[in-house]
Amino acid sequence: xxxxxxxxxxxxxxxxxxxxxxxxxxxxxxxxxxxxxxxxxxxxxxxxxxxxxxxxxxxxxxxxxxxxxxxxxxxxxxxxxxxxxxxxxxxxxxxxxxxxxxxxxxxxxxxxxxxxxxxxxxxxxxxxxxxxxxxxxxxxxxxxxxxxxxxxxxxxxxxxxxxxxxxxxxxxxxxxxxxxxxxxxxxxxxxxxxxxxxxxxxxxxxxxxx
Amino acid sequence: xxxxxxxxxxxxxxxxxxxxxxxxxxxxxxxxxxxxxxxxxxxxxxxxxxxxxxxxxxxxxxxxxxxxxxxxxxxxxxxxxxxxxxxxxxxxxxxxxxxxxxxxxxxxxxxxxxxxxxxxxxxxxxxxxxxxxxxxxxxxxxxxxxxxxxxxxxxxxxxxxxxxxxxxxxxxxxxxxxxxxxxxxxxxxxxxxxxxxxxxxxxxxxxxxx
DNA sequence: CATAAGAGTGAGCTGCTGCTCATGTTCGTC
DNA sequence: GACGAACATGAGCAGCAGCTCACTCTTATG
Numbered sequence: 001x002x003x004x005x006x007x008x009x010x011x012x013x014x015x016x017x018x019x020x021x022x023x024x025x026x027x028x029x030x031x032x033x034x035x036x037x038x039x040x041x042x043x044x045x046x047x048x049x050x051x052x053x054x055x056x057x058x059x060x061x062x063x064x065x066x067x068x069x070x071x072x073x074x075x076x077x078x079x080x081x082x083x084x085x086x087x088x089x090x091x092x093x094x095x096x097x098x099x100x101x102x103x104x105x106x107x108x109x110x111x112x113x114x115x116x117x118x119x120x121x122x123x124x125x126x127x128x129x130x131x132x133x134x135x136x137x138x139x140x141x142x143x144x145x146x147x148x149x150x151x152x153x154x155x156x157x158x159x160x161x162x163x164x165x166x167x168x169x170x171x172x173x174x175x176x177x178x179x180x181x182x183x184x185x186x187x188x189x190x191x192x193x194x195x196x197x198x199x200x201x202x203x204x205x206x207x208x209x210x
Numbered sequence: 211x212x213x214x215x216x217x218x219x220x221x222x223x224x225x226x227x228x229x230x231x232x233x234x235x236x237x238x239x240x241x242x243x244x245x246x247x248x249x250x251x252x253x254x255x256x257x258x259x260x261x262x263x264x265x266x267x268x269x270x271x272x273x274x275x276x277x278x279x280x281x282x283x284x285x286x287x288x289x290x291x292x293x294x295x296x297x298x299x300x301x302x303x304x305x306x307x308x309x310x311x312x313x314x315x316x317x318x319x320x321x322x323x324x325x326x327x328x329x330x331x332x333x334x335x336x337x338x339x340x341x342x343x344x345x346x347x348x349x350x351x352x353x354x355x356x357x358x359x360x361x362x363x364x365x366x367x368x369x370x371x372x373x374x375x376x377x378x379x380x381x382x383x384x385x386x387x388x389x390x391x392x393x394x395x396x397x398x399x400x401x402x403x404x405x406x407x408x409x410x411x412x413x414x415x416x417x418x419x420x
Numbered sequence: 421c422a423t424a425a426g427a428g429t430g431a432g433c434t435g436c437t438g439c440t441c442a443t444g445t446t447c448g449t450c
Numbered sequence: 451g452a453c454g455a456a457c458a459t460g461a462g463c464a465g466c467a468g469c470t471c472a473c474t475c476t477t478a479t480g
Contacts, residue, residue, distance in 0.1 A: 010426085014477070017427060036335060038248040042468060052429045057469065121331045125246060165383075165402055172382030173375070192375055199409040220456085224447065227457060252438060262459045267439060 009061050021059045023049040025073075028066045033115040037067065037123035064126045071119045071129055075136045078108040094153040094201065099194045101144070101166070105174045106186070113178040141167050148201065155204045166197055219271050231269045233259040235283075238276045243325040247277065247333035274336045281329045281339055285346045288318040304363040304411065309404045311354070311376070315384045316396070323388040351377050358411065365414045376407055 012018045027049035031040040042063050046053040060066045082104045091097055109116055124130060145163035148154045156162040170193065177189050222228045237259035241250040252273050256263040270276045292314045301307055319326055334340060355373035358364045366372040380403065387399050 013426065016476085020427080041466085043466095053469080054429050054471085055427075058427075063468065123332075161398070161402065165406065168383055168386050169379060169406075172386065173378055176378050176382065188371070192371065195413065196375065196379075196406065196410040199413050200406040203405065203409050223456065226446085230457080251436080253436090263439080264441085264459050265457080268457075273438065 010058050012059065017059075020049075020051060020055055024051060024056055024059065025066070025070065029070055029112065029115050032067070032070070032118045032123075033112050037118050040118075042066075064128075067119070067123055068126055068128045068132070070115075071132055074108075074116070074119060075132060078104075079136075079139075081107050090147075094151055095194055095198045097147060097151065098166075098197050098201070099190065102170055102174065102190055102193055102197075105170050106178070106190070109174055109178045113175075116175070117179070137167070154201045156201060157205045162201060165200070169193075169197065220268050222269065227269075230259075230261060230265055234261060234266055234269065235276070235280065239280055239322065239325050242277070242280070242328045242333075243322050247328050250328075252276075274338075277329070277333055278336055278338045278342070280325075281342055284318075284326070284329060285342060288314075289346075289349075291317050304361055305404055305408045307357060307361065308376075308407050308411075309400065312380055312384065312400055312403055312407075315380050316388070316400070319384055319388045323385070326385070327389070347377070364411045366411060367415045372411060375410070379403075379407060 012021050024045065028040070028045045031045045031048050034040070035044065042056055043053050045066070046056045049056075056066075060069070085100060085104055091100060119129075120133065124133065141160075141163045144167055145159050148156070148159050148163055148166075154162070173189075173193055177186075181189060222231050234255065238250070238255045241255045241258050244250070245254065252266055253263050255276070256266045259266075266276075270279070295310060295314055301310060329339075330343065334343065351370075351373045354377055355369050358366070358369045358373055358376075364372070383399075383403055387396075391399060
């Protein structure tokens, strides 16, 4: 399993090549979601895409490269979704803002929770993936920290720490809920998680013991 | 990769066989932690244990069986550690109780966070592992729910839900912190997480908007 | 139409995986 | 010390993984 460069060895120039590349990527998403990374073989991906294994290696230099590409797309889509939600305007109250974050995170997991699991938990060996993850996490934490700074209801002193706590909590619990919870409990879960975070944020720092 | 029964094909009867089995298991823990499950090969495990591959298959019917055994041990050790902590007596205040849970969870992750990740995130394909996980989680949630019920400071009405939220939050955030945080920030993290949970638990259910 | 480059193919190579089994070594028991 | 059972060995097998490459088909362009 030699490490190969992750950039495509050939860029598609005709439309059908673009389509082929897309079909391969979509098939990879399905195959990884269904079989996991180790058992999601490149031959299976090519077959699921309705193409030969040769075509796959025309556009992706290695199996890892497909994974990284998929993860990159997923992250970018997540950011785009948040932008779209923010286009309607940022709500006023702290609970509403927190709820917005929770819903945005729920959205980005809903599509294919299994794929999400594979991308960001099972197969985080390729260094490029780790970089991507850390980078996007840092971006999100930064944005949340700014959001908190502009919100008078927030009483925490260390906003960087608070932002990291919020992001980690939302990300982790949403992930767990999508995986194990029932869809009809979503409203309940949203409310519960939002309540927890709002309480945390609006409590002064040296938490008074009981 | 045919599915084989997970029980040992031969029980050790002499002391040296017991030792061999232990060495193999310990080596597996190291190898899985270092290489992950897919690349943590049985040959590598045997080599790391200083035994031949044949010996490995005397005591474990398959690679999956080793994983499941390792996970089972890890879970049992976790329970035992909590029992030990509780032997000193259950503290009075809610914050102290929550802090105890947080510390117990920190303990069980500290040993080898990478192994923990492999066992409970990367390689959760074998059905036996899933059963183990769900079972132990249910046990923990049940215990926490009872603990909450006996605590007057808790104002949540749905204690089952609250218990699930607490367990999920502690488990997830501790895991994240161990993986990414710096050891010298542990006290800070403990306090922050405890504060968050205590605030959540001691707030009445229909969270008043701001 | 000619033609060159782009796109697509799939048999098959290399390497490594989980695992077997025929054989050798050590132990407990008499 | 003899002898059977328990223990340990490791060359090697079957199978499949990622990936290559010599080849064919399609398309854009003159």
